[in-house]
Amino acid sequence: MAAIALVAAGCGGSDDAEAARGGTLVVAEDQAPANLNVLLADGVSVTGQRIATNVLQNLLTVDETGAYVPQLAESVPSGDDLVEGPLRVTFRIRSEARWSDGRPVTAADVAFTWRTMTDPDNEVASRTGWDRITAVTPGRTATGAACAPATCVTVAFDGDYAPWREVFSVSGANYVLPEHVLRGRDFDTAWSDGGIVGSGPFTLESYRPRVRAVLAADPDWWGADDTGGGPFLDRIVVDFLDSSGAALTALRQGEAQLASPPPDPALIRRARGVDGVEVQAVPSSFFEYIILNTAQPPLDDPLVRRALAHAIDRQQIVDVLLEDSAPVLQSILRPFQLGFTPAFARYDHDPAAAAALLEQAGWERGDDGIFAKDGRPLEIPLVTTSEGELRTSTARLIAEQAAAAGIRVRPQPLSSDRVFGQVLGSDDFSAVMIASGGPVDPSVTGQLASDQIPSEENGFAGQNVYRWSDPEADRLMRLSDRQVDDAARAASLERVQEIVAEGVPLIPLYQQPNTVAYASGLRGVRQNPSQAEVFWNSGEWSLG
Numbered sequence: 328m329a330a331i332a333l334v335a336a337g338c339g340g341s342d343d344a345e346a347a348r349g350g351t352l353v354v355a356e357d358q359a360p361a362n363l364n365v366l367l368a369d370g371v372s373v374t375g376q377r378i379a380t381n382v383l384q385n386l387l388t389v390d391e392t393g394a395y396v397p398q399l400a401e402s403v404p405s406g407d408d409l410v411e412g413p414l415r416v417t418f419r420i421r422s423e424a425r426w427s428d429g430r431p432v433t434a435a436d437v438a439f440t441w442r443t444m445t446d447p448d449n450e451v452a453s454r455t456g457w458d459r460i461t462a463v464t465p466g467r468t469a470t471g472a473a474c475a476p477a478t479c480v481t482v483a484f485d486g487d488y489a490p491w492r493e494v495f496s497v498s499g500a501n502y503v504l505p506e507h508v509l510r511g512r513d514f515d516t517a518w519s520d521g522g523i524v525g526s527g528p529f530t531l532e533s534y535r536p537r538v539r540a541v542l543a544a545d546p547d548w549w550g551a552d553d554t555g556g557g558p559f560l561d562r563i564v565v566d567f568l569d570s571s572g573a574a575l576t577a578l579r580q581g582e583a584q585l586a587s588p589p590p591d592p593a594l595i596r597r598a599r600g601v602d603g604v605e606v607q608a609v610p611s612s613f614f615e616y617i618i619l620n621t622a623q624p625p626l627d628d629p630l631v632r633r634a635l636a637h638a639i640d641r642q643q644i645v646d647v648l649l650e651d652s653a654p655v656l657q658s659i660l661r662p663f664q665l666g667f668t669p670a671f672a673r674y675d676h677d678p679a680a681a682a683a684l685l686e687q688a689g690w691e692r693g694d695d696g697i698f699a700k701d702g703r704p705l706e707i708p709l710v711t712t713s714e715g716e717l718r719t720s721t722a723r724l725i726a727e728q729a730a731a732a733g734i735r736v737r738p739q740p741l742s743s744d745r746v747f748g749q750v751l752g753s754d755d756f757s758a759v760m761i762a763s764g765g766p767v768d769p770s771v772t773g774q775l776a777s778d779q780i781p782s783e784e785n786g787f788a789g790q791n792v793y794r795w796s797d798p799e800a801d802r803l804m805r806l807s808d809r810q811v812d813d814a815a816r817a818a819s820l821e822r823v824q825e826i827v828a829e830g831v832p833l834i835p836l837y838q839q840p841n842t843v844a845y846a847s848g849l850r851g852v853r854q855n856p857s858q859a860e861v862f863w864n865s866g867e868w869s870l871g
Contacts, residue, residue, distance in 0.1 A: 455773025
């Protein structure tokens with residue numbers, strides 16, 4: 328992935344000063360996580376990810392440029408540590424790596440993590456990549472040679488698997504788990520409310536749902552030498568507030584030293600206008616979009632979904648609500664990813680085209696301007712998170728746009744923990760507007776493959792909450808995951824994007840920047856474009 332440039336002022340220019348030790352960093356978050364185990368289907372959230380990245384680690388992560396870098400591993404595997412046909416990857420764990428209770432991180436933990444993520448009894452968010460692994464073998468290299476069984480481990484896949492790095496990277500929202508802590512426990516409940524034992528620079532000291540999480544520096548953190556002696560902060564207190572505006576107010580009033588505003592120009596202007604506050608923003612892997620439940624009438628009809636896509640003026644959303652600060656997204660991939668093609672560009676704002684599609688599907692326009700069929704108006708409830716003004720305004724604008732095309736969209740704002748913990752885990756919804764991250768490596772199999780539809784068979788762990796399936800897309804997604812050759816893989820991914828745009832299981836709105844606003848006395852902040860999030864290097868942070 329090419330280097331991603333900072334696009335806003337404030338890059339920690341005083342970071343070369345000697346780091347001060349001590350102090351408490353207060354972080355203002357605009358929503359609360361449903362629970363703290365972000366590997367679970369009902370635990371996935373941006374706020375939870377930010378907390379987890381301070382505590383848990385993986386073999387790899389992604390730095391501020393979008394490049395894969397080692398974390399628990401000595402290096403990113405290459406050369407003889409990568410053997411194709413089928414793919415085998417050797418990781419060498421750093422000998423000094425330790426859990427916060429002092430036990431070493433070992434190859435056995437990697438094997439245990441694989442077993443945990445593929446156990447059908449665990450309701451994990453995604454098994455993508457994990458389910459392609461056939462063996463995790465300590466003490467053997469990819470070429471079959473003997474190596475240290477505690478710190479050398481080879482992962483064998485069932486074929487050549489191109490996005491293997493994301494499985495073992497924090498950027499893929501994955502972490503290595505401690506076998507000695509979790510063995511024999513119910514993974515669906517063990518860490519939901521705390522008790523996390525990790526290998527990162529901070530430990531979870533306390534957690535009050537919907538109120539705050541308190542992270543304490545691990546005084547014996549194994550990675551201190553990498554950060555010049557960090558962690559330097561004594562504590563990170565994460566306060567869960569009820570809106571982005573409240574988070575920035577806390578920053579302005581000195582009640583917090585860091586907040587992560589959504590891509591709302593008004594909020595970012597407010598942040599820039601606060602004395603002593605710096606702002607960093609980078610193009611990210613996060614995007615705003617509308618999930619469409621293709622199993623729920625009336626969205627079970629692809630003609631209705633296409634009509635809705637034509638009814639929404641995505642450019643107006645960007646121009647009016649974001650003041651052109653974020654680009655309209657025309658695909659399920661982001662422009663920096665391999666194989667990106669603007670497949671959704673076919674859905675320009677065209678109320679007449681939307682009406683023609685609805686008439687083709689048997690709907691008739693009523694005197695009130697809204698289409699109806701069999702006496703029922705065309706009405707689509709649109710669930711959104713309630714904590715941010717931008718999303719609420721977007722939902723209202725979408726409702727106005729859709730009404731002009733004869734579709735009644737009814738915004739339903741709910742708290743984020745209900746959206747992620749209840750709504751998306753059920754099949755009883757029509758449409759949900761949220762933001763989501765994605766891997767740096769362009770695999771969409773975990774999101775859209777038909778076997779990822781939540782079901783008893785996969786322990787309701789699938790991420791295909793669209794409940795959409797297409798045999799050709801399934802074939803091409805699986806093929807692209809095996810294609811190590813970039814040109815061949817790009818061609819497969821381009822075709823997948825075209826099929827998805829034809830089926831419309833979702834409507835991409837815009838690509839989000841990852842933005843962070845922080846007190847200028849906080850040193851070491853380097854915003855990250857991926858799901859590794861801003862805290863990826865928190866062991867280096869200090870308060871001046």
